[in-house]
Amino acid sequence: MKVTITVNGEQIQDDVEDRTLLVHFLRDGANLTATNIGCDTTSCGACTVLLDGESVKSCTVLAAQADGAEVTTVEGLAGPDGELHPMQRAFQAEHGLQCGFCTPGMVMAAVSLLKENPHPTEQQVRVGLEGNLCRCTGYHNIVRAVLAAAAEEEGA
Amino acid sequence: MIPATFTYRRAESADHAVVLVGEHGDEAKLLAGGHSLLPLMKLRLAVPEVVVDIGRVRELSFIRDLGDQVAIGALTRHHDLENSALLARELPLLAHAAGQVGDPQVRHRGTIGGSLAHGDPASDLPAVVLALEATLVARGPNGTREIAAADFYRGLFETALEPDELLTEVRVPKPAGAGWSFQKFTKRAIDWAIVGVAAQGDKVALVNMGPTPLRATAVERALADGASVEDAAQRAAEGTEPPADLNAGPAFREHLARVLVRRALEESRA
């Protein structure tokens, strides 16, 4: 079937099998390979993207379900001049990553979290990221990064 | 993993969905938020030939104040339940429990209708609608019918819905000011409840204590007979058939039910 999705501001049309998952549409169809696949059980959150502005696990959405929608992946966060998004800068500054596998999903989940709750407490950040697993950092620096990004956006 | 091949059909309205599932009968599956069905399809535990996507049927996404009850469309997402001011005021148990389902990404997709129709005894919202004594509204080729939540669950993943019926709405009577509590015991943040308890006043329902969600009738009877919270909670496991899985055996679940019912009653009466 023909599916049209606006990914990071660019309309992408592809003729896909009905069973195509959004994450494969993004990785194989749109060639945006930052979004990772880390599990078979909708648990890890590595595949998290924004669908019409809200975080979703793109391994558990059909491309057909996203037909006509807007999707943002981590590749779409930076400005046109390459300037990093405040969340990306905060992950860098606070060492919110080690191997980086969880990072694209973690950053998108965090962006969605601050959209819904711009001034979260530390506990709200921890609970708000419960859908994303990280096997490296122990989460502390990730939480610190999200709080730093919230503070920066408030100051900006 | 990707699902086995199937044909995708998109329903434009509730009636259209009924027609589409009617055309394909047992071969078809409704797809709402997809957060129970797609994981099963990816693991090839569900292999429908036709998937009827009702995700765009806007008419089934609403939360309405009907005076003495609240009507909730089947396509209303957990995220919308969790953030509804109307529910926070009138049905705080439902709003709170919806906020405990899975994680934010799951709640951005999963719907109340899918949660109720899936019939998983480990799900949170079925126990909540049991404790709230809600009525479910279904639409099929022969029209609309109402099913009491108490009559809806028939067995493991088995409900009173016919394969060609669509759950359209949940009607919940406004509780008369009684306290409430939702207790969910998990090992890790995003897990399903090992055991859960939903209490509204002296109505108590259990998550994951048998093949279906169920009311803790022995507890309710003891309370009606004037028993203390402590004594009533001791009866929480009576009449249950708790499953055994990697997380817990039946004896541990029975213990959890007694402890969580006591906590729920203490909180709802505080």
Ligand SMILES: Cc1cc2nc3c(=O)[nH]c(=O)nc-3n(C[C@H](O)[C@H](O)[C@H](O)COP(=O)(O)OP(=O)(O)OC[C@H]3O[C@@H](n4cnc5c(N)ncnc54)[C@H](O)[C@@H]3O)c2cc1C
């Ligand atoms: C990682 C993860 C964690 C989760 N944690 C929890 C949890 O802690 N607690 C919990 O309760 N749930 C949990 N869930 C399940 C989640 O709540 C699902 O969203 C929900 O169970 C199903 O809703 P859905 O809209 O996604 O339904 P779908 O997956 O689309 O459908 C589920 C089933 O219901 C049928 N169906 C759907 N809508 C209708 C309708 N209107 N009429 C008739 N039949 C219909 C479908 O045909 C299918 O058989 C979790 C899911 C995931 C992936």
Ligand code: FES
């Ligand atoms: S790949 Fe793990 S949640 Fe999507």
Ligand code: FES
């Ligand atoms: S940085 Fe390695 S999994 Fe998170």
